[in-house]
Amino acid sequence: MILLSFFNLQGLNLLRLATASPLIRGNDTDRQALLQFKAKITGDPLKIMESWNSSIHFYQWIGVTCCRKHRRVTKLKLRILKLSGPLSPYIGNLSFLRELGLVGNSFYNQIPQEMGGLRRLEALHLANNSIGGEIPSNLSACSKLSSVNMMGNRLIGEIPASLGLLSNLKVLGFVHNSLRGSIPPSLGNLSSLEKLGLTYNAFSGIIPESFGRLRNLSVFAIFGNAISGIVPIVLLLEH
Ligand SMILES: *[C@@H]1O[C@H](CO)[C@@H](O)[C@H](O)[C@H]1NC(C)=O
Ligand SMILES: *[C@@H]1O[C@H](CO)[C@@H](O)[C@H](O)[C@H]1NC(C)=O
Ligand SMILES: *[C@@H]1O[C@H](CO)[C@@H](O)[C@H](O)[C@H]1NC(C)=O
Ligand SMILES: *[C@@H]1O[C@H](CO)[C@@H](O)[C@H](O)[C@H]1NC(C)=O
Numbered sequence: 001m002i003l004l005s006f007f008n009l010q011g012l013n014l015l016r017l018a019t020a021s022p023l024i025r026g027n028d029t030d031r032q033a034l035l036q037f038k039a040k041i042t043g044d045p046l047k048i049m050e051s052w053n054s055s056i057h058f059y060q061w062i063g064v065t066c067c068r069k070h071r072r073v074t075k076l077k078l079r080i081l082k083l084s085g086p087l088s089p090y091i092g093n094l095s096f097l098r099e100l101g102l103v104g105n106s107f108y109n110q111i112p113q114e115m116g117g118l119r120r121l122e123a124l125h126l127a128n129n130s131i132g133g134e135i136p137s138n139l140s141a142c143s144k145l146s147s148v149n150m151m152g153n154r155l156i157g158e159i160p161a162s163l164g165l166l167s168n169l170k171v172l173g174f175v176h177n178s179l180r181g182s183i184p185p186s187l188g189n190l191s192s193l194e195k196l197g198l199t200y201n202a203f204s205g206i207i208p209e210s211f212g213r214l215r216n217l218s219v220f221a222i223f224g225n226a227i228s229g230i231v232p233i234v235l236l237l238e239h
């Protein structure tokens with residue numbers, strides 16, 4: 001009996017949604033941001049983005065997940081779909097976004113600074129694309145970030161010291177890029193960090209002494225760089 005009324009309620013909600021669908025367009029800022037993201041895509045041999053059309057609500061578009069309550073975009077995941085194009089700065093307007101996963105495509109150009117506006121972002125997975133330019137220092141404003149993987153791209157420049165502010169970060173991966181310079185000592189402030197992958201770049205200098213404070217670090221890969229000197233004694237003792 002209780003179960004039945006539960007289903008009735010759900011049915012009612014669905015009916016209301018369906019009949020009111022021309023009005024429930026969802027948040028227009030999100031909609032605009034998604035359309036701008038699509039507009040930048042120059043290659044889509046699998047015709048994935050054709051599902052991103054106005055005959056259905058954007059929460060039904062391939063790769064888009066919305067929260068039930070507000071129909072705001074919480075995840076944008078398009079993995080290994082042969083998509084190419086630059087990343088639109090409009091992504092920075094998806095203010096409810098928790099996960100951006102574009103692994104294994106051919107996205108290029110830079111990571112937009114505007115992404116610093118994504119205050120709820122927890123996962124940024126851009127591995128195996130052709131993304132170049134520098135890592136935006138603005139990412140440090142995404143204070144909820146816990147997993148960042150940008151392996152297998154064309155990132156240049158140095159790791160911004162500001163990334164040391166991301167106190168929730170557990171995974172940070174920059175393997176196989178063209179990053180250089182010294183490793184910022186501020187990364188030693190990432191007290192939640194468990195995995196740090198920096199192999200196959202052009203880093204130089206030494207491993208900062210501050211890394212001895214990374215008590216949760218269980219994977220630290222640094223080979224394939226021009227790092228000299230010794231591993232901080234604390235790292236050796238702790239792990
Ligand atoms: C859509 O989202 C933006 C940014 O979060 C907000 O400013 C705006 O008020 C929202 N609009 C509606 C209709 O909810
Ligand atoms: C719009 O998307 C739906 C769902 O993927 C698809 O069936 C339909 O063919 C698309 N319409 C156009 C005009 O591409
Ligand atoms: C979204 O982002 C773009 C580019 O970053 C900006 O020009 C635009 O004004 C923003 N706001 C809305 C509501 O789309
Ligand atoms: C970096 O982010 C701040 C706010 O977080 C913003 O004011 C600034 O315009 C951003 N920089 C660029 C180049 O977009």
Ligand SMILES: *[C@@H]1O[C@H](CO)[C@@H](O)[C@H](O)[C@H]1NC(C)=O
Nearest residue numbers: 103104125127128149151152
């Ligand atoms: C990126 O590609 C490499 C080589 O094909 C693969 O080993 C790795 O697992 C990929 N990374 C991710 C995060 O998918």
Ligand SMILES: *[C@@H]1O[C@H](CO)[C@@H](O)[C@H](O)[C@H]1NC(C)=O
Nearest residue numbers: 164184185186187188189210
């Ligand atoms: C982060 O680390 C740097 C260098 O190790 C240090 O100077 C700075 O005070 C630290 N900042 C915070 C907020 O802990």
